[in-house]
Amino acid sequence: MSVLLLAEVANGHLVTDTVAKALSAVKALGDVTVLVATQNGTEAAAEAAKLEGVSKVLLADDASLAHELAEPVAALIVSLASGYSHIAAGSTAFSKNVLPRVAALLDVMILSDVTAVKDAETFDRPVYAGNAIQTVQSSDPVKVFTIRTAAFSAVGEGGSASVDNVSVPADPGLSSWVEDKAVESERPELTAAKNIVSGGRGVGSKENFDTIAKLADKLNAAIGASRAAVDAGYAPNDWQVGQTGKIVAPDLYIAVGISGAIQHLAGMKDSRVIVAINKDEDAPIFQVADYGLVGDLFTILPELTAKL
Amino acid sequence: MKILVPVKRVVDYNVRIRVKGDGSGVELANVKMSVNPFDEIAIEEAVRLKEKGIATEVVAVSIGVPQAKETLRTVLAMGTDRAIFVEATTDVNVDIEPLAVAKLLAKVIEDEKPNLVIAGKQAIDNDMNATGQMLAALLGWGQATFASSVEIEGDSATVSREVDGGLQTIRVKLPAIITSDLRLNEPRYVALPNIMKAKKKPLEERKASDLGVDITPRLKVIRTAEPPQRQAGVKVSSVDELVSKLKNEAGVI
DSSP states (O other), rough: OEEEOOOEETTEEEEHHHHHHHHHGGGGGGGGEEEEEEESSSHHHHHHBBBBBBEEEEEHHHHHHHHHHHHHHHHHHHHHHHOEEEEEESSSSSHHHHHHHHHHTTTEEEEEEEEEETHHHHEEEEGGGGGGEEEEEOOOSEEEEOOGGGSOOOOBBBOOOOOEOOOOOOOOOEEEEEEEEEEOOOOOOGGOSSSSEOOOOGOOOOOTTTEEEEEHHTOOOOOOOHHHHHTTTOOOOBBBBTSSSSSSSSSSEEEEOOOHHHHHHHHHTTTEEEEEEOOOOOOGGGOSSSSEEEEEEHHHHHHHHHHO | OOOEEEEOOOEOTTTOBBBBBSSSBBBOOTOOOOEHHHHHHHHHHHHHHHHSOOEEEEEEEEEEEEHHHHHHHHHHHTTTHHHHHEEEESSSOEEEEEHHHHHHHHHHHHHHOSSEEEESSTTTTTTTOHHHHHHHHHHHHHHEEEEEEEETTEEEEEEEETTTTTEEEEEEEEEEEEEGGGGOOOOOOOOHHHHHHHTTTTTTEGGGGGGGGGEEEEEEEEEEEOOOOOOOOOEEESSHHHIIIIIIIIIIO
């Protein structure tokens, strides 16, 4: 058995954390070939070759792959697929766009966000935003899946795999890149942040979210919001944490004025430490919080911000 | 321009789901069901394109159990012109896999010939995030997933996509598949008169078995388990106590 692992590449470099964690998820399945599909990928390929447990790196270097468009990347993977028992990648916006397309082209199902590899055909994955874990067995000849990398530790370096160039099929030309816009924010991105401060309906207004922002500044935290706060217009919807928003798991999650609706809990309950600040002592958020503080957020937050 | 929108009936996002004691799945009997929230966003986008005069017809398709016809009535009330229901099972515990759904949709699309498909990026039950991409593959169409804005210009769509750390804008040739992310729009509330009107809109019924598609599942769910439960922690009485706990006990600051 052998695995083709699609690498995540950004700005010409390997996203080492994602690839190293994905490697640790698949290494028991057989020899792992890492595919670097990008333009000017020599450095990224060399970085991949150094990772422990990589038997070979394939470098597909072509202008059509420069912007991670699904159609050319999927066509490339399908052209290389023969002989592999598993095709996988760390779960990212890139792989989630590409691998389901690959799976359908190979006439197999996809498994998204795998959290455990039980054996060559059996995997655990979360459903209902992590409120249940399914163990599923695939009868497909090739298993195509994305890996929730947070569930795995990274492999180290020390490998010295060879890098082979592979040819790239003609671009199907169905889509074209226009531009990339990185989020311009001093704050860390919600899904990657170590600390998050989130506000709910209890915050009361858009202006009052400044109180949240001050605490977030102090902690170098991302700002989140509950769906109720977003629906009330207090916060933009890309801040939404929950089943229909972002699923986060930071080291520290501070929920302020959030009652703890199921939809919200689904998005943050895997955080390492949860703090809840709410004036209603019966709010369900306290049932998942490690530390709860009952009281008025407008007196608590400034004090907390000052004392941290 | 005709737009087709697939919609799924799922457990309402406000329901606390219960894993069955025997590990056979999630309790779905007598549970409130709704339109998958991302599909609602897809419908809203299609209806807005019609209101702007860009689309001429919006057709919704749902695949699954007969109860999904209620879901279709809801999206008809949102402004969808007509609906197609494809019965693929009568057992509410059976989830039709994205590959099978994509194959059935591809058949419907052969007849309907839409210029654009807008789908939700994922269903909040199986969380696969796959049907749109798979459908694009089967049709040989381009795909623009996780859309946060859509502009139609002639025979292409310019779509801004939510990617890790920012936005990517791409242009995709029509016909194409777009999948909606949360920021694309805020779906309208349905007014009562529209619910009444929706009852008179056409809803065609078909059977998966008549479409000549093999929908045998590829995945077997061996077990469905509760995730590890979080225990409630302690209530602290002051900010000082909280800061001290975070520093000394939790070690997070």
